[in-house]
Amino acid sequence: DAGVTQSPTHLIKTRGQHxxxxxxxxxxxxxxxxxxxxxxxxxxxxxxxxxxxxxxxGNFPDRFSARQFPNYxxxxxxxxxxxxxxALYLCASSLLAGGNSPLHFGNGTRLTVT
Amino acid sequence: AQKVTQAxxxxxVVEKEDVTLDCVYETRDTTYYLFWYKQPPSGELVFLIxxxxxxxxxxxxxxxxxxFQKSTSSFNFTITASQVVDSAVYFCALSxxxxxxxxxxxxxxxxxxxxxxx
Numbered sequence: 001d002a003g004v005t006q007s008p009t010h011l012i013k014t015r016g017q018h019x020x021x022x023x024x025x026x027x028x029x030x031x032x033x034x035x036x037x038x039x040x041x042x043x044x045x046x047x048x049x050x051x052x053x054x055x056x057x058g059n060f061p062d063r064f065s066a067r068q069f070p071n072y073x074x075x076x077x078x079x080x081x082x083x084x085x086x087a088l089y090l091c092a093s094s095l096l097a098g099g100n101s102p103l104h105f106g107n108g109t110r111l112t113v114t
Numbered sequence: 115a116q117k118v119t120q121a122x123x124x125x126x127v128v129e130k131e132d133v134t135l136d137c138v139y140e141t142r143d144t145t146y147y148l149f150w151y152k153q154p155p156s157g158e159l160v161f162l163i164x165x166x167x168x169x170x171x172x173x174x175x176x177x178x179x180x181x182f183q184k185s186t187s188s189f190n191f192t193i194t195a196s197q198v199v200d201s202a203v204y205f206c207a208l209s210x211x212x213x214x215x216x217x218x219x220x221x222x223x224x225x226x227x228x229x230x231x232x
Contacts, residue, residue, distance in 0.1 A: 003158075035220075042118075042205055042222030043159070056219050088157055102149065103220060105159035
């Protein structure tokens with residue numbers, strides 16, 4: 001079975017622009033989470049979706065939004081990009097939404113904002 | 115507050131040496147879950163182990179072993195007879211029981227960069 005797939009792998013944007021990142025979960029997984037990993041740091045939680053509903057939101061501004069589609073794939077949108085948004089964005093899927101359900105991560109999208 | 119501390123930023127060893135990666139956590143809950151993930155240069159976080167707070171039995175999987183000590187809030191990871199392929203960043207993470215907006219959220223430490231030299 002394919003793992004979590006993310007697209008694109010790399011992206012360069014200019015300050016003020018908008019970006020959409022995409023994620024396809026492992027087949028059968030209904031929960032998708034998004035994490036931001038700044039260089040040299042551990043991943044920080046952005047969102048979790050389960051059965052197409054937002055189930056958790058981290059401490060990120062409203063410029064960050066996401067959604068989950070009927071096929072359980074997900075998009076992360078970031079508006080009005082700032083230089084500080086440059087990071088590796090990781091998508092993870094899990095079978096369930098609970099805290100003991102291991103997350104399986106994709107390779108990430110590396111976003112550079114200039 | 116929930117917090118995971120990995121005090122070792124970087125560790126370098128020579129192949130075949132044993133190495134232990136430290137992880138200390140803070141939580142107010144009595145039920146929680148601990149994880150270790152490996153991040154090779156490709157960027158993908160690879161799940162290694164999950165441990166719940168009620169199971170303090172140590173675990174061994176091949177060259178990997180984990181020592182969970184609730185009394186000291188530590189969940190340390192040991193690689194025996196390290197290999198070059200073990201070179202990666204290793205993250206310890208904490209998840210709490212399902213509760214409101216923190217459902218399924220992982221709190222990660224800052225990671226330990228392990229370099230194994232041939």
